[in-house]
Every structure is written in C-alpha cells, then in structure tokens.
Amino acid sequence: MSDTLELEIEALGAAGDGIARRDGRTVFVPATLPGERVRARLTGRRGEALTAEAVAVLTPSPDRVAPACPHVPACGACVLAHWADGPYAAWKRGKLVEALARAGFPDAPVAPLACTPPGTRRRADLALRRRPEGVAVGYHERGGDAVLDLSACAVLDPRIVALLDPLRALLRRLPALKRDGSALVNLLETGPDLLLRTDGVLDAPGRALLAGFAAEQGIPRIAWARGNGPAETAAQLGPVAIRLGGVAVAPPPGAFLQASPAGEAAIVAAVLAGLPERLPARAALADLYAGNGTLTFPLAARARVSAFEGVAESVAALSAAAGKARARVTAVRRDLDRQPLAVKELQGFAAVVLDPPYAGAAAQMPLLARAGVPRVVYVSCNPGALARDAQGLAGAGYRVAAATPVDQFLWSPHLESVVVFCRS
C-alpha cells in the first residue's frame, strides 16, 4: 500500500504515544506499545517529528491487553488502557526515576507505583458540546477537539457515570449552553457537587430547571458560571461536605480534590511518612498550595500548621473547618507565584510540604533551597516541573529520603508523586 508504512515501535513517549524512527525522524504512533510492528498511515507533524495512525498491529506486544472501556482508543483520557499492569506500572515509576535523575538525584530510592483501582475517580471535568442531535457529555477525543459522548467509563466512580444520561437530557433543554461548556463533578460525602460552565447566560427558567434537576438527582448543590467567570450557586438543596483528615470541610463549587480516595490516601500516607519521627510540642509545619486542606488536616494531627493557598474561597472553607474542629491550623490567602514565602518566613518550620499546580513552584523553590528547611515534602502532578524545581535542592545539599509514585490518573500518561527531600 503506497500511503502506509511499516514501523517498529521502540519506546513510549512522555504523552504515552509509541515512538518509531523513519529516515532519522521520530514518528509518534498513538495506541501502540514498545516492541510492536505496525502498519501506519502518516497523519501530520508534531514539531520536528511526524505523527501516524496505526491501521494494523502486525506483531502485537505480549503486553497488549483488551481495554476495560469501549471508548479506547478514541477517548483522549485513557491512552494506556491497552497495556498490561506490570509494564504500565514500571513505565510510570520510570517517569519519576528519570525526573529525579534530571534534577540531580540519580540514585533516589523510588518506591513501586501506588495504584488506584478503576471505577473510583471522584472528580470529573467533563466537556460539553451542543450538536444538532443533542448534547455530547464526555472527554475530548484523542488528539482532537471533538467531544466524545461517553456512554461508559471504566475510571470514573459509577455514581458519576450514572449522572451522564440525566445530564445530557438536562442540557438539551438548557439554553445557557449554546455550544460549549463543561460540567465539573466532585463526588462529596453529601453526594455529587456540580459546577456547570456555559457559554450563554443562565436565565430564570434555566435556574428553575437546575433546581428541579438537583431535587430529582439528589444533588445538594449546583453552581453555574459563564465561561471562566466566577461560580455562583444556582441551586442549593442541602449542605455539602467531605472529610479531609477526619475534618468536615464544605468545599467551594469546583474545588480542587485529589482525584480518587485511594490516590489521596497514598499521597497523605507518603507525606506523613516524610515528617521527622519525633516533632517537638511547639513544632510548626507549612503547607503550601493547601487547597481545601487535604494535607493540612492530616498534618495538623502532628503539629501546628500554617496553610497557604491562593483561592480565597478555599482559604475560607479551610479556615471555617479548622475553626469548627479546633484544629491547629492557620489558613492564609497568598499568591505564591507573585509573593512566595521569603527565606525569613520559612525559617522555623520543621518541614515544608508543597503541592503546587501543574506548572510547579518556580518562584518558591529558590527561596526554599536557601532557607535550609530541614525537610521539604514535594507533592507533584508533573514530573517535568518537579525535575526543574528540585534542581535547586540538589545544589543546596538535600538528598531524596523517599519518593513515591502514585497512579492518581489511571491509564493516562500523567503521574502524581511525593518526594521527601532531607538536608544531610
């Protein structure tokens, strides 16, 4: 066939695509595995590299498995669901090994991957797209902008999957969704908490529709926002709450939550294990990028905690929960990109825990390295940012005492990790 070529997949790239070579150029081939020989059709370019689509797998890898979801490989969320558990886990762990080596810690002790079971994701940021025949609710298609209308999902908690059809029916009748929007579902202990973002205005009949939907589906709160604007509560039928470290928190609409309970438990356990065994009675800990208190409250069981977070609503939720529970927490609103904690402010903490967003903590890290805090516990959802941010710690004489990769985003190429840096 003139428009196809045979390629040998040598490895997987950072985004989970197979990598082949052709005339000295890299070719990315999605949905393939190392060792496979495939017939492929060139589809375009990615920078200097080419992209191709496998039209036939001529020699399948012995590690190829049947994916647990009918939407693989079209769905952009699960790009590695066709890979057996063992090599998949080794590849993900390897990302952390490689990131730490790049940062200057080639011999870091990296633990095996902490796994999260399918069907337990409690946070879903779903894309919405109105079409002539109805509204598509799901994830973006792999490598494209089209919204894949999900009928099933092996990763999401079944209680979120059960909401998809009712949500579709609701949105069909909601003029506030003109073409594009999103539905962020946080599964709290009080039920699903829904934040709808739409490209049109929510009018009074729309609000009534949302209130009816909340009552019908047992949803205590539905919030709405126009585009990326601020969220407002559109229907509230009861309280919202989730326990974080045993403390009940009422998170704001669309609040950040760790993606699954098992992922959260693995992160919290690794963070707590990273603290000094004995902390003096007056010891203080800092929790940077504290969100709504996922790490703050477990840390507060060990020592006083100063929690810093940029989103005012989260600081308020954290503060209120700490006050009610009489937890040893002071919550402070602070933009740590614009105003990172200064060397002087960092001194006196027995350990600093930080859990920055995907971009990392570029402004804060040099100050942390200079302050000489005895322990830095870095929770990362981006090995690239971690590699950059940790470089300064290597230069300042820190060593890696423990590193735990966590499979928070099952079958995606993304990796969460917790790394404990100590001054030796």
Ligand SMILES: C[S@@+](CC[C@H](N)C(=O)[O-])C[C@H]1O[C@@H](n2cnc3c(N)ncnc32)[C@H](O)[C@@H]1O
């Ligand atoms: C990955 S989340 C971690 C939240 C929390 N530690 C947890 O485990 O749930 C990152 C947090 O950083 C906050 N954040 C993002 N940019 C920030 C900034 N420039 N300054 C302070 N906080 C920021 C976000 O609002 C979010 O709560």
